[in-house]
Amino acid sequence: MDKAMKILMKLKENNFSSYIVGGAVRDGLLGHIPKDIDIATSAKPEEVMSIFPKTYPSGILFGTVTVLIDGKEYEVTTYRKDGDYTDGRRPDKVYFGDSIEEDLSRRDFTINAMAIKTDGEILDLFGGQEDLQKRIIRCVGDPVERCSEDGLRILRAFRFSARYGFEIESKTFEAIKETKENLKNISQERIREEILKILLTDNVTPTFLSMYEAGVLEIILPEIAEMYGVEQNNPYHVYDVFYHTLKVVENTPKDEVLRLAALFHDLGKVYTKETVDGIDRFYGHHKVSKKTTKLILERMKFSNKVKNEILELVYFHDVQVLAKRRSVRRLLNKLEYTNLDNLLALKRADILGQNPKYLARISDLEKIKEIAKSEKKLTVKDLAVNGYDMMELGFFGKEIGKILNYLLDFVIEDPSSNKKEILIEMANSVRPRG
Secondary structure, eight states, rough: HHHHHHHHHHHTTTTTEEEEEEEHHHHTTTTTOOOOOOOESSSSSSHHHHSSSSEEEEEGGGEEEEETTTTEEEEEEEEEEEEOOOOSSSSSOOOEEEEEEEEEEEEBBGGSSSEETTTEEEEEEEEEHHHHTTTTEOSSSHHHHHHOOOOHHHHHHHHHHHHHHHOOHHHHHOOOOOGGGGGGGGGGHHHHHHHHHHHHHHHHHHHHHHHTTOOOOHHHHHHHHTTTTOOSSSSSSSSSSHHHHHHHTTTTOHHHHHHHHHHHHTTTTHHHEETEEEEEEEEHHHHHHHHHHHHHHHHHTTTTHHHHHHHHHHHHTTEEEEEEHHHHHHHHHOOSSHHHHHHHHHHHHHHSSGGGGGGGGGGHHHHHHHHHOOOOOOOGGSSSSSHHHHHHHOTTTTTHHHHHHHHHHHHHHHHHHGGOOOOOOOOHHHHOOO
């Protein structure tokens, strides 16, 4: 904060008012180290750039200039007031305002609408400090108006709720329910980023439940909403698919790929459920989960790298792996985009989200992990024979690849068979006749 205060003092020396605003104030009051420090000022962008030697126009259309001090960046923005919102996302036009009071009144939540003066005094016009103490998320002014102006504020409410473990204040929650259709104005990329931030918190279950109750989940992730109330009446489960899924998410490490895989791993159960003699079964659900997950990841425009790893984790999460070398080798060779550690982390979380009676199965995962330390993924390049050897035996074109993969499968089953004479003999036994 000290360097930011230097900016405030420098602006004051030049007869401009200025304040530290927003998240930095909120996090400071919560005892957190602010990630970014933003400053609001009466100075226009060109005036800010004339006062400080190192600046660049990072958002000049919105009055924002980035000031660099000792290698650290601070966004300095002219007081603003918004024009009308006609698209449910952004103001048609942003005007330079005349006061900090006007600037703060346009912000989303009370905990984000506080400012610090040059003397360190906190300007709190909307009860943000009290709401921090009450641990609530409350809109500035009329909550219906705030959520109608910008649908992203709906997701931000849940994100802040998840991040800090706060409840959404009742009038704000009712406003979210009333204006939830405004979420359809939000790009899938922005929805994706808000979901990721929620998933990486300690409050995934209460937040997703709250989003379901508000009708928000059925708009942004209808596939997850459909899992609510889908019972799993079998010995391995004590939760329905919705709660089981959220338990699994919370039991995975805070990694984007793992938590997304956990969120999507059982999507297929909604479509594959069948009940036989009072027992629910979900045969082949991992295949359907993979297909449904692919549609979601493409809709939200995830990169191919992330998409491929998540899809592989979802597909293999329910594949049985024995704590035996042969079984581990087979699995290692099937994994193309992810690694065994991540798959085992997902499997472990899956077990923890099931019936506590079967937690002993986690010990098998530890054995598998230990076995894998002395095993490696094999490819045709590791074989004691190559394509030229196969050509000499009479294989040509696509047949060469097929026979080499056939031999690879044999070696995976029994690595001691990876000897040229043995593989030649095996290839000879299936060599094309004539």
